[in-house]
Amino acid sequence: MKRNVLIIGAGGVAQVTAHKCAQNNDLLGDLHIASRTKAKCDQIIESVREKASLKVDGVFKAHSLDAMDTAAVADLIHQTGVQIVINVGSPFVNMTVLEACLETGTAYMDTAIHEDPAKICETPPWYGNYEWKRREACAEKKVTAILGIGFDPGVVNAYAKLAIDDYVNEPSSIDIVDINAGDHGRWFSTNFDPEINFREFTGTVYSWQQGAWQTNKMFEIGKEWDLPVVGTQKAYMTGHDEVHSLATNYPNADVRFWMGFGDHYINVFTVLNNLGLLSEQPVKTAEGLEVVPLKLVKAVLPDPSSLAPDYVGKTCIGTLVKGKTEGQDAEVFIYNVADHKDAYNEVGSQGISYTAGVPPVAAAMLIADGTWDVGTMKNVEELDPKPFLNILNRIGLPTFIKDANGERPLTF
Amino acid sequence: MKRNVLIIGAGGVAQVTAHKCAQNNDLLGDLHIASRTKAKCDQIIESVREKASLKVDGVFKAHSLDAMDTAAVADLIHQTGVQIVINVGSPFVNMTVLEACLETGTAYMDTAIHEDPAKICETPPWYGNYEWKRREACAEKKVTAILGIGFDPGVVNAYAKLAIDDYVNEPSSIDIVDINAGDHGRWFSTNFDPEINFREFTGTVYSWQQGAWQTNKMFEIGKEWDLPVVGTQKAYMTGHDEVHSLATNYPNADVRFWMGFGDHYINVFTVLNNLGLLSEQPVKTAEGLEVVPLKLVKAVLPDPSSLAPDYVGKTCIGTLVKGKTEGQDAEVFIYNVADHKDAYNEVGSQGISYTAGVPPVAAAMLIADGTWDVGTMKNVEELDPKPFLNILNRIGLPTFIKDANGERPLTF
Numbered sequence A, B: 001m002k003r004n005v006l007i008i009g010a011g012g013v014a015q016v017t018a019h020k021c022a023q024n025n026d027l028l029g030d031l032h033i034a035s036r037t038k039a040k041c042d043q044i045i046e047s048v049r050e051k052a053s054l055k056v057d058g059v060f061k062a063h064s065l066d067a068m069d070t071a072a073v074a075d076l077i078h079q080t081g082v083q084i085v086i087n088v089g090s091p092f093v094n095m096t097v098l099e100a101c102l103e104t105g106t107a108y109m110d111t112a113i114h115e116d117p118a119k120i121c122e123t124p125p126w127y128g129n130y131e132w133k134r135r136e137a138c139a140e141k142k143v144t145a146i147l148g149i150g151f152d153p154g155v156v157n158a159y160a161k162l163a164i165d166d167y168v169n170e171p172s173s174i175d176i177v178d179i180n181a182g183d184h185g186r187w188f189s190t191n192f193d194p195e196i197n198f199r200e201f202t203g204t205v206y207s208w209q210q211g212a213w214q215t216n217k218m219f220e221i222g223k224e225w226d227l228p229v230v231g232t233q234k235a236y237m238t239g240h241d242e243v244h245s246l247a248t249n250y251p252n253a254d255v256r257f258w259m260g261f262g263d264h265y266i267n268v269f270t271v272l273n274n275l276g277l278l279s280e281q282p283v284k285t286a287e288g289l290e291v292v293p294l295k296l297v298k299a300v301l302p303d304p305s306s307l308a309p310d311y312v313g314k315t316c317i318g319t320l321v322k323g324k325t326e327g328q329d330a331e332v333f334i335y336n337v338a339d340h341k342d343a344y345n346e347v348g349s350q351g352i353s354y355t356a357g358v359p360p361v362a363a364a365m366l367i368a369d370g371t372w373d374v375g376t377m378k379n380v381e382e383l384d385p386k387p388f389l390n391i392l393n394r395i396g397l398p399t400f401i402k403d404a405n406g407e408r409p410l411t412f
Helices: A012-022 A037-052 A070-080 A090-106 A129-140 A155-166 A194-202 A243-247 A263-275 A293-300 A304-310 A340-347 A351-357 A359-368 A384-396 B011-024 B037-051 B070-080 B093-102 B132-141 B153-164 B194-204 B241-249 B264-273 B293-300 B304-310 B340-347 B349-358 B359-368 B385-395
Strands: A005-008 A029-037 A062-064 A084-087 A107-110 A145-147 A172-181 A207-208 A212-216 A222-227 A231-237 A256-262 A312-325 A328-339 A378-379 A400-405 A406-409 B005-008 B031-035 B059-066 B084-087 B107-110 B145-147 B170-178 B204-207 B213-215 B221-227 B233-239 B256-259 B314-325 B328-339 B377-379 B399-405 B408-411
Touching: A005 A012, A005 A070, A005 B093, A012 A029, A012 A037, A012 A304, A012 A340, A012 A351, A012 A359, A029 A037, A029 A070, A037 A062, A037 A084, A062 A070, A062 B107, A070 A090, A084 A090, A084 A359, A084 A400, A090 A107, A090 A129, A107 A359, A129 A145, A129 A378, A155 A172, A155 A243, A155 A312, A155 A384, A172 A222, A172 A231, A172 A243, A194 A263, A194 B153, A207 A243, A222 A256, A243 A256, A243 B399, A263 B264, A293 A312, A293 B293, A304 A340, A304 A351, A304 B293, A312 A351, A328 A340, A340 A351, A351 A359, A359 A378, A359 A384, A359 A406, A378 B031, B005 B011, B011 B031, B011 B037, B011 B304, B011 B349, B011 B359, B031 B037, B031 B070, B037 B059, B037 B377, B059 B070, B070 B093, B070 B170, B084 B093, B084 B359, B093 B107, B093 B132, B107 B359, B132 B153, B153 B241, B170 B221, B170 B264, B170 B408, B194 B293, B221 B256, B241 B256, B304 B340, B304 B349, B328 B340, B328 B349, B340 B349, B349 B359, B359 B385
Parallel strands: A005 A029, A005 A084, A029 A062, A084 A107, A107 A145, A145 A378, A172 A256, B005 B031, B005 B084, B031 B059, B084 B107, B107 B145, B145 B377, B170 B256
Antiparallel strands: A172 A312, A207 A212, A207 A256, A222 A231, A231 A256, A312 A328, A328 A400, A400 A406, B170 B314, B204 B213, B204 B256, B221 B233, B233 B256, B314 B328, B328 B399, B399 B408
16 A cells, blocks of 8 residues: 655646546545646646645645756655655656665656657667666565556557457557547647657657567558547557567567658658757757757747647547457457547646546556555556556546457446 | 959858959959858868969958958958958848948948848838948948849849840839759758848748739749740749849839749748748747757758759749830840859859859959949949840850840840
C-alpha cells in the first residue's frame, strides 16, 4: 500500500494527470505537482479547483523544481512524503527523477523513453541505453518503476499482452496504430511539445521484423488502415518507444508502430526537415548568435495546450495482433476511441493529452492498492493488463475489441 | 570626368561588379572594395587576379568598413581618393553611404531600395520614404546619385524609357517580367541573400493600376507568360522597387512587376511564412533566447554564392510596354537573356548576381566619361538609356526587342 503522489511536469499531459489524480484522491492521498515554473503548476491546481475535481477534501500543492537535479527531486520527495512519482515532464529528466526514486525508495512512472537533448534516435532497443541499465538497482532496492505508461507506449503494450494471453497465443505480428482524426483548426500545430514531436521523426525508423532490427526513413512506408469509428486512414511506419520493449519480450513477432499523418503535416515536416530547421544541433547566424533550430521552431508554433478549446473529432489508438491460436489463424484489434471535446469538457485538455495523462493515474491506483507494486522495473506488457484496463474502463479510456466476432467493449 | 571607384559590399553581386570594374579599369582608374569582413574583399580581389580581369595594370585594394557609419565611409573616400561609389552592400546601408557621398561630393549608386531592418514593406512610393528626401541635397551639392541601377530595378527602367521614347509613346501599361529558368541543383535555395529575398515577399504587393496604388497578397495573382528562349513560364505579381519610380514618372500607365516562381519555391515560402519563420521581429525561445526567425532561416539555407559552380540554364528579364503610338495600338517587349554557366565561367558568379552586378559598372563608365554625371539624384528611367544599353551590349548584357517585327538584338 502506497499513498501520496508527486506529479512532475506542468504541460497538457500533467494537467490531465492532475485532474485524474484529484478524481481519485480518496485512494491516492495527498497530491503534489512540481515543475521548473511553479506558476504553471498553480494554474493546473486552479483548474482542478474550478472543475471541483477533488473527490474528497485533501492536499494539492504546487512546487518549483529543477527535475534535472536528483538531489532536489529527492528533497521534494522527503519534504512531501510522497510514495509515488508520476513523471510526465520532459523526457530529458527521466534518469535524474528515477535516480531520486531509487535513493528514496519511491515508486516511479514515466510515459516516454529517456532522451539526451544532444542526441536523436539512439541504437535499439532504446530502453537498453538508459532505463534497463537501472533494472538491477530497482530490484535490489525493491523500487517499482513502470516505464512508458502513457497511451502509446503504455495502454497499447497492455493491449498486446492481453491479445497474446487470451486471443493469439503465437503472435507473428504486433502492429500499433495511432490515428488522430481530430481537427484543431490551426494552419499547423503539433499535438504535444513540438520539440519532442519532431525529434520522434527526424531519426531512423526502427522496426523489428524477421527477428532483427530493420531501418527505414520517416514517411518511407505508408499503409491505409480501415479502423473503427475513424474509418480509412493513412498511417506511416514510425520509430516509437513500445517497439523496443515489445520486440524484446516477443522476439518471434514482427513489431511495428504506425502513426497517421495528413499530407499537410508531411509537407510542413518535409520542408522544415530538409532545410535543417528540425535539427537539435546549434547553428550560428551571420550576427554570431548560436541557435538550436528546433527550439526556434517550437517557439513559433502554437502552444499545444492552447488547442484544446477548439479541438473536435476523435482518436483511435490500438494494437493489432496476428498469429495463431491452437494452430488456427487468429487476429485481434484491441483499441480505444477518445473524443477531443469530451476531454476538454472534463479536464480542460485535448484528446492527445487525455489519452497520455489518464493511464499513469490508473497505474498509480494499482500501485496504491498493491496490485502493480511489483518492487522492480517493468515495461507495461510485463504486468497483468486486466486490472489496469478495468480501471481505465471506469475512468475514461474504455477498451474495445474487434475480431472475427465483431466490435464490442471489453470488460473483465 | 570622374575616376577611381569604391565598391561597397562583398557578396555575389559585388564579385561581379569587381570583375567588370577590373575589365574596364583603363576608364575607371583605381579600384577599391570594402565590407565588414575584409577577408571576403581579399577573396574577390584574388578571384579578379586569378582570372586576370584587370584590363591594365592598376590599383585594386581591399578595406574593412562598417558602412552603417557615415564618418567611416567618408574617411575611406578621402583616404582612397575615389570619385564614384558603387554600393552593392546590404540595403540597410544605403542612407549612411549616400550621406557620406553628399559630405564628400562623390557620385553614388545602389541597386536596391533602402530598408530599415525592423520594417517590412513601407508605404508607397517606397523611394519617397528615404531616397527622394535627399534629392534636394544632391542637387544643391551637385552630387550624382543613381538609384536602383542593377538589372531590376535598373536595366528594366532603361528598357521602359526606351520603349516609351521610341515605340509606345502613350503607354497604358508597363509590366516588368523576371524569369529565372535556371537550376541550381539544391533542394531549396534563394538566389541572393535569403533575408533580403524573403523580405521582398512577406509584405504587401503594391502595384500601380488605374491611377492608384493597389494592394494584393504575395502569390495572389499569377499569370503565364510566353517569353523568348525560356518559353512559357508562370510569374506572380510581386512588390518591387521599380514599380515605385515608374509609377511616379508614368502615372497614366499601369505599372506591375512579375516574378517567376515554381510550385516548390511557393510551397517552401508558404510553409515558412505561415509558421512565422520569415518574420523580422524577434521571438523568445523557451530557454529565453531572443532570435529573429528570418536570420536563422538565412543561416540554415545555402550561401547563394555557393550555387554558382553547379548553376545551369538561363534568365529572361524584360519590360513589356503596351499603349498607343500616333493613335495606333503598339506593344513592345525589350529584354535580356543571361546564362548562368557563362556568368560563372567569366566572373565566378551565377546569372542572378551577374545581371545585378554588371549594370552599375556601365553606369560608372558613363559617370566617368561625363555622360551620366548629372549632378543630382535620378532613377534610371530619368536618364538617356541608349549610351547605357550600348555599353551593356558590349560588356555582357545585350538588349533584345520583340515586337510586331519579330525578335532581334537592339543597338544604337
